[in-house]
Amino acid sequence: MSTTHTALDREKVEEFQGLAVAEAAAAESAACCYLGDVLGLYEAMAGAGPLTSADLAARTGTHERYIREWLANQASGGYLSYDPHERTFELPDEHAAVLADPDSPAYVAGIFPIIAAAWASADRAADAFRTGDGVGWHEHDPRLFGGVERIFAPLYRHQLVQDWIPALDGVHERLTAGARVADLGCGHGASTIVLAEAYPASRFTGFDYHAESIAAASKAAAEAGVGARVGFEVAAADSFSGEDYDLICLFDCLHDMGDPVAAATRARRALADDGTLLLVEPQAGDDLADNLNPISRLFYAGSVFLCTPSSLAQPGATGLGAQAGPSRLLEVLAEAGFTHHRVATETPFNLVLEARP
């Protein structure tokens, strides 16, 4: 259909064109944000007050001409404030909490390497759309793995022990007394390490099928000083070792698996009779119509490039998707034979589910 010959509502065309241009500006600027992250520009601006381009270049060992252009991009996006008289730029403290402080609960800078990794596999994704083949998690640009750790770690540091564990029946008491815990699909082990730091009487094993992630997790546990109580093993979630666990966790990984029911079934069998499964998944409603918002949009994009291809690359090829929603997730747990399962709590970013054998 040629839109030139169709009677279009010009106002609506212009309105949507404005939106499309603003979105393109944000999308291309994400590559500038990536530079701000890898070159330490946000970090150098945090708490520094107003800086000229020459100041920032000197602080970061970069070239002023490039920095001047970068600053202009960031100021036009509202990331930085600009004083036209002094020609200085400032990263407000509230923005530094989002872009430059990994300890802040609002920190989201880990998204930039994830976006870079998504672009790096865009042509591969196009092929996968045509063939229906999967793309394994391990096949992605390596910037993905550290980015995922950085984007999720603030949630685990600020919510896991404070809100999610207390929402589960009796689990805090059990971890305090000393429990055996498995963390499946643990990636770089951020969740495993947070739990180990909070519960010194408990022992933890993180499992992931991706050997490089397991190596990074072991290193991180040693650096955090919890290596003696935390082990990491390369294993798929449907065949990990050990029995009689008090708690088995799956953080943002069940939907990446080819056969989520097989993984949940193995977890049920590996739990003690009175053990608990903790399943954390991205926040979503059951219907697409519930999910037409910016957070779900971000998750759907990740699902297109990373989660769904990962699942389709594995035996089972279920393709649950990162926005499965609570009803579908509870169904997976029921199919795996869990008799008790419920949504224990939720946040704008996560659904926290509890299941018992």
Ligand SMILES: C[S@@+](CC[C@H](N)C(=O)[O-])C[C@H]1O[C@@H](n2cnc3c(N)ncnc32)[C@H](O)[C@@H]1O
């Ligand atoms: C989105 S990442 C989450 C990592 C980690 N749980 C976190 O929250 O930071 C998904 C993880 O699931 C792992 N994974 C995917 N399929 C798996 C499977 N069948 N068995 C074990 N791990 C798997 C990937 O290697 C990846 O580390």
